[in-house]
Amino acid sequence: MSTSRRKFLxxxxxxxxxxxxxxxxxxHEHFTGYPDSYGVLHDTTLCIGCRSCEAACNEVNDLPEPDxxxxxxxxxxEKRRTDDKSYTIVNKYDVEEHLRSPVxxxxxxxxxxxxxxxxxxxxxxxxxxxxxxxxxxASVCVGCRYCMIACPFDVPTYEYNKALEPRVMKCTMCHPRxxxxxxPGCVEACPMEALTFGKRExxxxxxxxxxxxxxxxxxxxxxxxxxxxxxxxxYITGAPYEEIGFRTDLGITxxxxxxxxxxxxxxxxVGMWPVxxxxxxxxxxxxxxxxxxxxxxxxTRAVNENQAKADENLKNTKEKAQKDQxxxxxxxxxxxxxxxxxxxxxGKEES
Amino acid sequence: xxxxxxxxxRHDVEESRSLFTPFNMIAGIFLIVGVILAFKRFTGGLxxxxxxxxxxxxxxxxxxxxxxxxALAAGGYVTAACVEIFGMKKYHAALRPAILTGFLGYSLxxxxxxxxxxxxxxxxxxxxxxxxxxxxxxxxxxxVALYLTVxxxxxxxxxxEWLGMKKVRKLAIRLTMVLTxxxxxxxxxHQSSLGAMYLIAPSKLxxxxxxxxxxxxxxxxxxxxGLSMVVFESTLSYKNFRNKMDEEHKKSRxxxxxxxxxxxxxxxxxxxxxxxxxxxxxxxxxxxxxNMGLWFQVEMLGFVLLPCFLYAIGVREKNVKLIRFTAFxxxxxxxxxxxxxxxxxxxWQLPMEARYFPSWMEIGITLFIVTVGLVxxxxxxxxxxxxxxxxxxxxxx
Amino acid sequence: MSETIHTLQEFMTQTxxxxxxxxxxxxxxxxxxxxxxxxxxxx
Numbered sequence: 001m002s003t004s005r006r007k008f009l010x011x012x013x014x015x016x017x018x019x020x021x022x023x024x025x026x027x028h029e030h031f032t033g034y035p036d037s038y039g040v041l042h043d044t045t046l047c048i049g050c051r052s053c054e055a056a057c058n059e060v061n062d063l064p065e066p067d068x069x070x071x072x073x074x075x076x077x078e079k080r081r082t083d084d085k086s087y088t089i090v091n092k093y094d095v096e097e098h099l100r101s102p103v104x105x106x107x108x109x110x111x112x113x114x115x116x117x118x119x120x121x122x123x124x125x126x127x128x129x130x131x132x133x134x135x136x137x138a139s140v141c142v143g144c145r146y147c148m149i150a151c152p153f154d155v156p157t158y159e160y161n162k163a164l165e166p167r168v169m170k171c172t173m174c175h176p177r178x179x180x181x182x183x184p185g186c187v188e189a190c191p192m193e194a195l196t197f198g199k200r201e202x203x204x205x206x207x208x209x210x211x212x213x214x215x216x217x218x219x220x221x222x223x224x225x226x227x228x229x230x231x232x233x234x235y236i237t238g239a240p241y242e243e244i245g246f247r248t249d250l251g252i253t254x255x256x257x258x259x260x261x262x263x264x265x266x267x268x269x270v271g272m273w274p275v276x277x278x279x280x281x282x283x284x285x286x287x288x289x290x291x292x293x294x295x296x297x298x299x300t301r302a303v304n305e306n307q308a309k310a311d312e313n314l315k316n317t318k319e320k321a322q323k324d325q326x327x328x329x330x331x332x333x334x335x336x337x338x339x340x341x342x343x344x345x346x347g348k349e350e351s
Numbered sequence: 352x353x354x355x356x357x358x359x360x361r362h363d364v365e366e367s368r369s370l371f372t373p374f375n376m377i378a379g380i381f382l383i384v385g386v387i388l389a390f391k392r393f394t395g396g397l398x399x400x401x402x403x404x405x406x407x408x409x410x411x412x413x414x415x416x417x418x419x420x421x422a423l424a425a426g427g428y429v430t431a432a433c434v435e436i437f438g439m440k441k442y443h444a445a446l447r448p449a450i451l452t453g454f455l456g457y458s459l460x461x462x463x464x465x466x467x468x469x470x471x472x473x474x475x476x477x478x479x480x481x482x483x484x485x486x487x488x489x490x491x492x493x494x495v496a497l498y499l500t501v502x503x504x505x506x507x508x509x510x511x512e513w514l515g516m517k518k519v520r521k522l523a524i525r526l527t528m529v530l531t532x533x534x535x536x537x538x539x540x541h542q543s544s545l546g547a548m549y550l551i552a553p554s555k556l557x558x559x560x561x562x563x564x565x566x567x568x569x570x571x572x573x574x575x576x577g578l579s580m581v582v583f584e585s586t587l588s589y590k591n592f593r594n595k596m597d598e599e600h601k602k603s604r605x606x607x608x609x610x611x612x613x614x615x616x617x618x619x620x621x622x623x624x625x626x627x628x629x630x631x632x633x634x635x636x637x638x639x640x641x642n643m644g645l646w647f648q649v650e651m652l653g654f655v656l657l658p659c660f661l662y663a664i665g666v667r668e669k670n671v672k673l674i675r676f677t678a679f680x681x682x683x684x685x686x687x688x689x690x691x692x693x694x695x696x697x698x699w700q701l702p703m704e705a706r707y708f709p710s711w712m713e714i715g716i717t718l719f720i721v722t723v724g725l726v727x728x729x730x731x732x733x734x735x736x737x738x739x740x741x742x743x744x745x746x747x748x
Numbered sequence: 749m750s751e752t753i754h755t756l757q758e759f760m761t762q763t764x765x766x767x768x769x770x771x772x773x774x775x776x777x778x779x780x781x782x783x784x785x786x787x788x789x790x791x
Contacts, residue, residue, distance in 0.1 A: 122489035123477040143469020145408035150551045157405040160398030166469040262547035270771040284438025484764035
């Protein structure tokens with residue numbers, strides 16, 4: 001639980017880091033990995049396929065008993081892969097076109113300088129340690145298995161048959177042993193010195209030296225210097241890499257770079273979508289308002305027109321009424337006058 | 352289903368009908384089998400029910416329940432954007448069913464993830480214990496969690512009207528615009544990021560499907576999926592819940608079908624174009640006539656270009672039947688695309704015997720989850736104002 | 749705090765963490781800003 005609490009502070013650390021930008025950082029920062037970190041050089045030309053490394057790995061990591069004992073070399077005939085009960089395996093490759101003797105190749109986590117698993121893990125369960133090992137923390141793992149999707153070397157495996165606390169299983173480069181000053185189990189057990197432990201820089205020099213000294217014995221390439229941005233485990237061999245189970249089409253791009261572009265779009269969407277959508281919203285709102293106003297204007301116009309017409313009518317009627325009235329009055333006056341005249345006349349006559 | 356339809360057309364029989372309708376019987380069987388399989392999953396581990404292995408850590412559940420589920424639940428944000436932001440008020444009747452479908456869709460995605468991840472009780476860990484911010488999946492998880500909350504709030508007015516809680520409903524209605532904006536932003540982010548999750552594995556995904564454009568492909572196709580799903584869902588709903596629809600809903604049905612069909616046709620045309628640009632970007636023309644390439648052509652021609660034209664014809668001729676069929680076809684196309692990315696084209700270089708094929712139990716649990724969704728959908732639409740306006744609030748908007 | 753960053757992974761952990769916090773902050777403040785911008789239209 002203490003590790004969890006420590007990790008909980010990462011947010012805060014991130015916020016704090018923004019305030020104190022290391023002066024060394026520039027826009028084109030190139031990361032070269034932890035200085036003086038360790039690695040292992042696997043020289044397949046020295047490997048005899050004795051499976052001592054498998055046995056040692058099983059023992060130092062307290063892994064379950066294998067189906068077939070480690071001195072049974074018949075398993076070398078199959079093309080095996082690591083699983084949740086074994087962190088490392090050795091496969092045998094017959095490459096008669098190139099070499100008379102078969103090639104044995106040890107397979108385990110390559111401990112990338114920029115691990116795909118660490119980049120992919122949404123709970124940060126993987127860490128590239130300054131010592132070189134990529135370690136996994138089961139205490140936070142959710143079990144989404146995205147690390148297995150991401151790993152170009154198909155290294156992480158999963159405890160599919162555990163219901164309660166399934167873990168991702170992979171080689172730790174014996175990180176706990178390194179901390180105690182010991183060698184990784186497999187390296188210590190190798191009787192042929194096919195495995196060399198040391199600082200990665202030194203191992204690269206050793207590998208280069210061997211290739212220079214024995215150009216007929218080796219293919220002129222050190223696998224792991226650049227592959228996927230470089231790995232802590234590096235290899236030299238006498239047969240073409242693609243024929244002894246290596247993928248040579250992985251390229252040299254470190255895994256985090258594959259997703260950094262897409263992740264960089266996140267803040268752009270967050271920043272610009274409100275602006276874009278706000279603009280569209282404003283336009284549609286304005287259209288709505290214009291439509292509403294036009295409708296209102298239409299109504300007012302119609303009303304006004306009606307009003308005007310009504311007024312006109314009223315005026316006409318009024319005028320007519322007045323005229324009628326005037327006419328009536330006139331007529332009445334005229335009549336009255338006439339009558340008065342008549343009366344006057346008749347009165348004259350009467351009197 | 353046919354029986355159900357008959358029953359529903361006789362309006363008010365629903366309350367009194369027998370529990371043993373074919374729908375209920377089939378749903379019941381799926382649920383019982385599902386519970387047994389779930390028990391097996393949580394007592395025996397993933398290995399007890401799945402065909403997953405160390406080379407193939409993601410299978411049917413990720414391909415269908417997660418990738419397809421999220422894409423098909425896109426109708427919520429697409430319709431909300433149309434109606435609330437673009438101001439297409441005439442499609443208002445489509446909004447509530449779309450929001451409901453989206454909300455249930457996302458709930459089921461999370462429900463399905465509980466089966467798929469090894470330690471489901473730790474799902475909040477990436478947010479509360481340790482933030483793996485470099486992971487695309489962290490972004491997907493954060494957005495899905497937030498968007499599920501947004502959908503819940505967007506859906507809540509219907510439930511609150513049903514419960515008669517006027518004051519709370521008014522509060523929820525006031526949030527509409529903020530929620531719609533948030534919904535579109537979050538959907539843009541996680542729909543695209545589901546595609547971006549595969550960016551980290553260029554060595555495992557076939558070059559015809561792998562592209563730096565993957566996030567854009569996933570986002571654009573989710574719009575087509577959302578539009579098609581609205582039409583598809585309304586077709587099914589009309590068959591089964593016609594008696595729950597008010598006159599306005601029924602009247603705008605065809606206009607919605609035609610409008611959404613036109614939009615989907617347009618989006619598919621653009622989607623086809625950018626997929627071709629993707630092939631050009633990687634210069635993968637030479638792969639088009641390999642086995643995988645032919646399969647890619649089936650997807651592109653049969654499930655993108657064909658529905659694009661079928662939609663267009665349906666819209667031009669006002670043939671709603673054709674549009675409805677095309678909606679179904681497009682939904683199939685989305686399923687195909689997500690399966691292709693996550694299962695068919697993924698690990699394509701492995702020898703046949705090392706490839707993954709789902710076990711019947713994985714499909715059984717997916718059927719169980721889909722059935723749960725259908726049952727809840729039916730429960731809600733037969734009770735809450737989804738296909739009709741609640742008489743007390745019908746004067747608004 | 750000003751330790752040298754040796755890996756891209758470590759660099760991205762820091763920068764992405766900061767960006768997520770900023771993005772969240774922006775979303776919240778933008779909501780306020782929107783209402784601030786549209787106050788006049790209200791009535």
